[in-house]
Amino acid sequence: MNNMPVYIIIAGAVLMVINIIRYGRFLHSTVDVISSGNKRDIIWKNIAFLLLVFFLLGYLYVGFGSKPDYMVANVLFWGSVFVAIVVKLMSNLLETAKARSIDIAEVLVGVIDSRDSNQDAHSRHVQNLTMVFYNHLPAHYRREINPVSLEYASLMHDVGKLGIPESILNKPGPLTEEEWKIIYQHPEIGVKILKPLHTFDGISDWILYHHERIDGNGYYKLPGKEIPLASRIIAICDTYSAITTHRSYKEPKTHEEALQILRDVSGTQLDADLVKTFIAIPKSELIKCVPDSVRF
Numbered sequence: 001m002n003n004m005p006v007y008i009i010i011a012g013a014v015l016m017v018i019n020i021i022r023y024g025r026f027l028h029s030t031v032d033v034i035s036s037g038n039k040r041d042i043i044w045k046n047i048a049f050l051l052l053v054f055f056l057l058g059y060l061y062v063g064f065g066s067k068p069d070y071m072v073a074n075v076l077f078w079g080s081v082f083v084a085i086v087v088k089l090m091s092n093l094l095e096t097a098k099a100r101s102i103d104i105a106e107v108l109v110g111v112i113d114s115r116d117s118n119q120d121a122h123s124r125h126v127q128n129l130t131m132v133f134y135n136h137l138p139a140h141y142r143r144e145i146n147p148v149s150l151e152y153a154s155l156m157h158d159v160g161k162l163g164i165p166e167s168i169l170n171k172p173g174p175l176t177e178e179e180w181k182i183i184y185q186h187p188e189i190g191v192k193i194l195k196p197l198h199t200f201d202g203i204s205d206w207i208l209y210h211h212e213r214i215d216g217n218g219y220y221k222l223p224g225k226e227i228p229l230a231s232r233i234i235a236i237c238d239t240y241s242a243i244t245t246h247r248s249y250k251e252p253k254t255h256e257e258a259l260q261i262l263r264d265v266s267g268t269q270l271d272a273d274l275v276k277t278f279i280a281i282p283k284s285e286l287i288k289c290v291p292d293s294v295r296f
Helices: 004-028 039-065 070-115 122-136 147-155 159-163 177-183 186-194 198-208 229-244 255-265 272-279 283-287
Strands: none
Touching: 004 039, 004 070, 039 070, 070 122, 070 147, 070 159, 122 147, 122 229, 122 272, 122 283, 147 198, 147 229, 159 186, 186 198, 198 229, 229 255, 229 272, 255 272, 255 283
């Protein structure tokens, strides 16, 4: 019976270990564009982690290095329970914030689609393709990019088309040189639209450079590896989507035709290594990426 306070403290220490693991997972989930926060937030998060470890050491010291009474044991145990509740609430709030943020982004993309008859859920198609592509990337590429940030960048890659006149977006025939110059501005316009939302600062370059070419003949003349990896990934998915879906000025091509076109522009327009990975994705997985509203 005299050892009961020690057992209570050990139970609290075990719960604290679980809390530390859960909080570590929580920290890992806050490295994306939505939840990363500023540098000060990151410092406080790390301090909190260190304090949890410090408290765990305190539990072990009190439990094994002294003779605690029931009052101390219960305070420590319920302290662990309190931390568990706080960590759970923080995780739930973060997931809710992420869900609402993606909902807002999808509403914004819906506005783009409604203005441009050629979009036809194109942004969502590119988003779906990008996330499937990410899952097939080699590990060293996946380590370079946060998937949540990539998801947002792929969904909003064409947000700048909000600043392009509908007469140009919906023109049934070929665009003039002057009209193409206006279209070329949409990545920069997109970055300006998102600039007040500092949450998206980390993906602004990904959006800005998604039309760059490996040979350096893209919108902003960035060559090869100077183009952000995420932009190179989105460019492939954007190209595949544009080839395989209906546009007012062209009929869609088949999956096989699209892959051949990707091969043809590999090394000039698109990253050759990434193209090899993309064309190796099973056809069934890519077909599932098509939103219900996309026309063929």
